[in-house]
Amino acid sequence: MIDVAQLKAHAKGLLEKGTVRTVFGYRKSTAGLLAEPAGITEAAQADDLIFDPSCVQNLALYLVNDKKHQAEKRSDDKRPVAVVAKGCDSRAITVLLQENHFSRESVHVIGVSCEGTGVVDARKLARKLGNKKALAVAFDGADAFAVTTNEGTQSIAAAEVMAERCLECRSAHPTLSDVVFGEAKAERGLHTPFQAVKAKIKESEEDRWAYWSRQFDRCLRCYACRSVCPMCYCDECVVDSISFVIAPDTTAEEKANRIKWIERSPAKSESAMYHMVRAIHLAGRCIDCAECERVCPVNIPLRLLNTRLEMEAFETFQYNPGSDPELPTLTSSFRDTDPNSFIR
Amino acid sequence: MAKVEQTAKDETGFEPKIVAFLCKWCSSAGSDLAGVSRLQYPSNAVPITIMCSGSMSPMFVLSAFNKGADGVLVSGCHPGDCHYLKGNFYARRKIYLVQKLLQFIGLENDRFRMSWVSAAEGAKFAQVMHDFVTDIKKIGPQTRLKAKRP
Amino acid sequence: MTKRTGVFVCHCGNNIAATVDVVRVAEELGREEGVVYSKDYVYMCSDPGQSTMAKAIKENKLDGVVVSCCSPTLHEKTFRDVTEEGGGLNSFRCEIANIREQCAWVHSDKPKATEKALKITKAAVKRVQHNQSLTPIGVPVTRKVLVIGGGIAGIQASLDLANAGFEVILVEKNPTVGGHMIQLSETFPTLDCSQCILSPKMVEISKHKNIKLLTQAEVKEISGFVGNFKAKIHQKAVYVDPETCKICDDCAKVCPTVVSNEYDVGLTSRRAIFIPFAQAIPATYTLDESACLGLNPVVCGKCAEVCEAGAINYDMRPKVITEEIGAIIVATGFDLYGKENLGEYGMGRYADVLDGLQFERLCSASGPTGGHVLRPSDHKEPKNVVFIQCAGSRDPETHCAYCSKICCMYTAKHATLYKHHVPDGQAYVFYIDIRSGGKGYEEFVQRSMERDEVMYLRGRVSKVYEKSGKMIVLGVDTISGKNVEIEADMVVLALAMQPSQGTADAAKTLKIGRDKDGFLAEAHPKLRPVESVTGGIFLAGAAQAPKDIPETVCQASAAASKVIQLLSKDELMHSPTVAKVRLSHCTGCEMCVQACPYGAIDLGAPSNKARVNDVLCEGCGTCQAVCLRAAIDVKNVAQVQIHDMINACLGV
Structure with a gap:
């Protein structure tokens, strides 16, 4: 299981030393269940970072957008940016590298492994919970999510509410990273790909x-x-x-x-x-x-x-x-x- | 030869509109040979000569269907015979993907076709044309991807 | 978009007009957007037709021209020339709509054919309205030639080029030039001595001021394009300075290592330090490092000790030589078909079963026996000799399918030479057919039969085996229908010719094609027999197909003349319809770079975007189809043109 404290400490270290310009990660959203992408630039903000099954977004997008913004601003800050990347996100970064969208030096990849599970599908979860409203979702062991609602916390088998893509995922572990948190689990055996x-x-x-x-x-x-x-x-x-x-x-x-x-x-x-x-x-x-x-x-x-x-x-x-x-x-x-x- | 034209005729009177993208060096030359040999085939397909099947952008295929083509043909040199060494190999992979996608969204299977016709295969070119028109006449007009225009 | 297009619709007599209503096509096109002139004419390509066109272009100030006629392969050039020379409009502003081969000749229903002709012509109008004026790209040429292979083909081509004033780099992988021809004793059909006719040319090679000879060298890398190639040549260390070597033979006398002599095809031996033969060019000893005990004075060093001239230097190192050249002639020659493949004839197993080249050495005055035909096994004069033709040739099931072409003639020569050496001997020849086309060839074969009483047996040999010192040849004479058994003293096989290893290597390095048998592929089997498919690379000699000396010399001179033609201009002209990058849209993703069949695109400074080398680009458009952002287009076949043509074809 990922130790989020380590993730925070790593991000904090990067920002304290000033080796990266920004860290793109996830933080708790103020509106709804799903995490929100966050670009943090101050070491103190690193404490806000989270990683749980609500972190669905592909943060590779923020690298693309950041490149555009830097160009618009005509910024001369050439320091790399760090990004939290799940297995799928890291593949996106690899494709962008393959297409020379940015250089390997300009990005510091903080890999996070989804291990045995993946991220949640909010629609599936809502259907599962019926009238209850999910407030938070956390990893619960190797194959379950702990879902907190207004009526308390319950454990739900991950496979029931996991995003379809995670069920068919072929590599939940980042293929490219500078540092990686969580362990590699090659065989997840949920659904056959392309089902x-x-x-x-x-x-x-x-x-x-x-x-x-x-x-x-x-x-x-x-x-x-x-x-x-x-x-x-x-x-x-x-x-x-x-x-x-x-x-x-x-x-x-x-x-x-x-x-x-x-x-x-x-x-x-x-x-x-x-x-x-x-x-x-x-x-x-x-x-x-x-x-x-x-x-x-x-x-x-x-x-x-x-x-x-x-x-x-x-x-x-x-x-x-x-x-x-x-x-x-x-x-x-x-x-x-x-x-x-x-x-x- | 007149017989070929005869069999392609259909009772419904539907005359398919077909765009045929021919590579300059093999298939266009093959169609020239069909001409020189006076081989008769239906006139539904209008040829557009491109330099190489490798220059065939998927956009051309999709656009032709969008503009109302009942069928689209791409024809190039046989594998290994490309005038540009390997353009047709790139074409083969790309066209394969386009075909799979069109099948997936449910466009009728026979509307998009690829063939290899060499400069020496005038008869094959006429046959490809004849078969394509016959098959498309069976399916009828293409309405699925065609844009409605005022 | 241009605004003043002119359309010229040709009747082609009745060829088009019989099936296409050309008058209607011209009328309807006249109403198309941007078309200001539209006319039909009975024969556009005739003189009056061309003048009409030129006049119309000028009078109507046309900025685009469509000729609706036959296939562009026939008259595109004609009409583009009229456009430019007669009409004063850039020739790339003229496009052809093919309404004959692709329409009139393949349809019989006139209304339908007319509809199609209209679409074809409208599409061409749409295309031409986006055409740009272009000028052919001039490329400066390097007036220097690389010749690969120092056999008779390479020698002849080099001399022709050098005498025409071009600098030549002749690369040979062996220690001497001369190739297989220098191994021959006499040549058919005149029986002049091979050495006598070839040595003067070899000497000329070494003395010619325009020729730089690199022996023991191989071309390892070729980059660039016609007119501007760059070659990387690796030359082995030779360990003997050719300038100081006195060719005294002192070194070879003391050399302790003995290896098989390639020049005598293994019939004699040589030392590790050696000269291939007395007339070798360059005239110097050379040290075969694979045979030498160790290039180390501590291990041996005897040759360096005795060399009075001090020509031997163990510290020599291989060299990498880079040369810029404008054209390349590949003359890498042939090898004999592997004897290991012909076990049934006992080759390699019995000392007295020889191949044709070994027999040449036996006949040669400079050969191992001083010009006496003697059996390798016991040095006795053979009284019965069997020659087997087509050993490995014309046998699609087990060996080479093709005819090696020269064997009929050289077997007749061998039999004749044998009779000259051993007048009381008997020569037998097993053959399938006698192929003796060539000046004086048939007479030569007849003479060998009649005067030298060579016995020709039409049939194949099934087996050769040894019995008490004789070679027993079992065969069949298909004319008498009888089995034949000959007790021979010697058997000579006319082995098939196959492309040499050097030919295979050169094809790979130069990226030129080979045919199904491995010989180098010519650009056109009839009309361009000495050109490879790659511009600026030419072929000569047996690397292209089996051939005899006169034919080889002929092809070598032809290749040289093609090179002279190519390099006689200061500039080469390259088609300007090449790819062009829209830098504003390129993101440098490199897909076009990866897909380009010619390596014509790279990422260039300062922003790492795609950059097209106009000279390497052939305009195939593979790049345009892989680009996701429409950032690259081929001039005058741009995507916008295809888009507009699609619309025209569909009547949108």
């Missing part, structure tokens, strides 16, 4: 289209999925003409060459295109943090969509995103033995 995707594939074409058609129709195109995704770090989104950057030095030729692949209106066809482009652009890059699905205001099953190609990456191409920053990416590499029989 949900495989179940969906078994459905008929008609049913699948009926399902996705409904989902795409409901999309508001609020772009919350894009905003929360650490891989969607482009300044300009190819399928969102609103995001096109017009700078003083943008030439007329550049403006003329902007492609409006889809219409802005949240029509079904355009939303379908948007989500498919995102899924394609995430192929071999998505590390299954499922943040897109969690933040979607209309509950579109984006994790299901985006892990479809991750399944191909893993099973067909033996490609495991976020495993090695030195590997070429999935689509900028090939093998002679790649599938060929689908071609006529």
